[in-house]
Amino acid sequence: MTPQDLARRCVAEKNEMLGTYFSADRQSHVSLLIGALGLSKTQQNQLRQVLDAALTDAFYTMLLALDGEASLGGSQGELVLADASGNRLSGSLEAPAWAHFHGERSET
Numbered sequence: 001m002t003p004q005d006l007a008r009r010c011v012a013e014k015n016e017m018l019g020t021y022f023s024a025d026r027q028s029h030v031s032l033l034i035g036a037l038g039l040s041k042t043q044q045n046q047l048r049q050v051l052d053a054a055l056t057d058a059f060y061t062m063l064l065a066l067d068g069e070a071s072l073g074g075s076q077g078e079l080v081l082a083d084a085s086g087n088r089l090s091g092s093l094e095a096p097a098w099a100h101f102h103g104e105r106s107e108t
Contacts, residue, residue, distance in 0.1 A: 001083040001085075001087060001089065002087070002089070002096075003089050003092040003093045003095075003096045004096040004099075004100075006063070006089050006093065006096070007063060007093065007096035007097045007099070007100040007101070008096075008100055010059045010062075010063060010097075010100070010101075011059070011100045011101060013059070014052075014055045014056065014059050017055060018048065018051060018052055018055060021034060021048075021051060022034065022044065022048055034047065056101050056102075059101065060097055060098075060101045060102070063093045063094075063097040063101075064093070064094060064097060065079075066078075066079050066081050066089075066090045066093055067090055067091060067092070067093040067094050067097075068090075068091075069094050078090060078091060
């Protein structure tokens with residue numbers, strides 16, 4: 001795995017989560033909570049945009065924190081993250097995280 005792969009997978013996971021939250025089958029706790037709000041389609045779209053932005057911030061901040069470029073729980077410093085083959089991922093996450101979450105961001 002490369003830093004680019006990790007950033008891309010994080011975007012895919014964020015999109016999967018967001019899709020699950022607004023799924024008609026209401027199989028997740030979050031989707032049940034959203035359904036209980038009784039929102040109109042317009043309100044659902046607005047809530048989806050809010051949650052999309054919040055999840056983007058959370059995933060992007062976590063990737064930057066692994067690189068030592070953002071604080072995580074009030075502490076900042078690079079963490080060593082490697083895949084099962086020993087390929088180091090941290091230290092090179094900032095650029096691909098930006099590209100995937102902000103630069104090449106696809107609308108959900």
